[in-house]
Amino acid sequence: MPNLAARHLLERHDYAAVRFFMRMVADLDASPPPPVWPDGITVRSWESAADDRPAYLALEEAFRDHWGHVPADFGAWSRKGDRFDPGLWFFAFDGAVIVGALVGWHSLGAGWVDQLGVRRPWRTRGLGLALLRQAFAEFYRRGWTRGWLDVDAESETGATRLYERAGMRADSDNATALYRKELRSGTEFVPSDAEV
Numbered sequence: 001m002p003n004l005a006a007r008h009l010l011e012r013h014d015y016a017a018v019r020f021f022m023r024m025v026a027d028l029d030a031s032p033p034p035p036v037w038p039d040g041i042t043v044r045s046w047e048s049a050a051d052d053r054p055a056y057l058a059l060e061e062a063f064r065d066h067w068g069h070v071p072a073d074f075g076a077w078s079r080k081g082d083r084f085d086p087g088l089w090f091f092a093f094d095g096a097v098i099v100g101a102l103v104g105w106h107s108l109g110a111g112w113v114d115q116l117g118v119r120r121p122w123r124t125r126g127l128g129l130a131l132l133r134q135a136f137a138e139f140y141r142r143g144w145t146r147g148w149l150d151v152d153a154e155s156e157t158g159a160t161r162l163y164e165r166a167g168m169r170a171d172s173d174n175a176t177a178l179y180r181k182e183l184r185s186g187t188e189f190v191p192s193d194a195e196v
Contacts, residue, residue: 015180015181020152021150021151021152021153022150022151022153022170022176023149023151023170023174024148024149024150024151024163025147025148025169026166026167026168027145027167028111028144028145028146028147029145031137032137032140032167035131035133035134036126036133037126037127037130038122038126038127040094041092041093041099041127041130042092042093043091043092043130043131044090044091044093045086045087046087046091049078051089052074052077053078055091055098056078058091058098058119059101059103059115062100062101062117062118063117066152066157067152067154067156084105085105088104088105088111088135088138089102090102090104090131092127094122099119099122099127100117100118100119100127100128100131101116102115102131102132104135104138104139106139106142106144109143109146110139110144110148111138111142111144112148112149113147113148114149116128116131116149128162129166132166133166135147147168148171150176151163
């Protein structure tokens with residue numbers, strides 16, 4: 001349900017909505033379609049800490065295109081915490097190189113996709129859809145009837161269309177707007193050599 005009071009408060013103080021994010025859901029009442037992997041691609045789940053750095057690098061490269069992306073600190077990213085489930089982390093390989101990855105977790109009887117990324121040279125081959133279907137099949141196998149994820153509604157990579165092709169729909173009760181306010185206009189001051 002929209003929080004109109006918060007929206008009006010922000011807009012009254014000259015904040016403007018600059019980006020919208022939404023939650024999407026897949027109903028897993030029946031067995032989802034199996035993944036179809038592009039030629040030459042193999043997949044497996046997380047096996048050991050040796051997977052962490054290559055997966056991190058693949059996801060960082062994939063998310064470099066994402067609006068407002070700030071690189072994650074590897075140390076913080078690799079500390080997986082209580083939600084870590086190695087059977088919900090899937091890596092797509094072309095030879096020995098991770099070219100796509102999906103990081104999943106579970107909560108309250110549902111599966112969640114935390115990160116899904118495909119490196120640019122391997123995009124448009126169905127790899128993202130295959131990774132999603134791999135995760136949904138595992139969610140279903142574990143008896144979870146829903147799969148969830150959050151997405152930038154204006155993603156330049158077409159993420160929303162991909163999720164819709166995978167059978168997901170927007171959850172209209174769970175959308176977020178990012179507001180911003182410029183505190184001062186102008187350009188950044190850069191001193192000349194004479195002023196340093």
